């Protein structure tokens with residue numbers, strides 16, 4: 001589990017309780033509740049899982065098991081600039097894998113991780129419906145098309161003035 005302890009505010013706990021109440025505090029609605037909570041908070045750290053477990057009268061281990069089983073749930077906060085690489089068929093065929101490798105290399109993180117400065121996080125997506133622009137990369141709400149590995153450095157610099165590996169640090 002995440003080693004960074006966070007303190008939930010009272011209004012945040014109330015919000016999570018409200019999601020549970022709206023779902024009748026039904027353990028069978030756990031996935032639904034986790035979805036809504038992640039939409040609100042961006043991720044599901046241990047402290048949030050404990051609040052949900054408590055409200056639904058479930059063991060924390062059960063909630064943790066569900067969060068870690070499904071890849072769409074994350075316990076890591078997203079970066080200020082979340083980067084998503086489309087790995088749908090069209091993008092894959094046109095080299096998405098190499099583009100992804102370049103992001104991993106320059107940011108020194110893996111998929112599902114956030115850079116140490118909290119700026120960038122990396123994830124993969126299935127087809128985002130822009131196959132004509134393959135390979136496609138999303139940075140926040142910005143879409144970049146026909147990306148080659150050579151473009152990655154520039155994208156990072158444009159997005160957040162990233163201090164990437166190999167920039168003389």
Ligand code: FES
Nearest residue numbers: 086088091127130
């Ligand atoms: S496969 Fe990437 S946009 Fe369709």
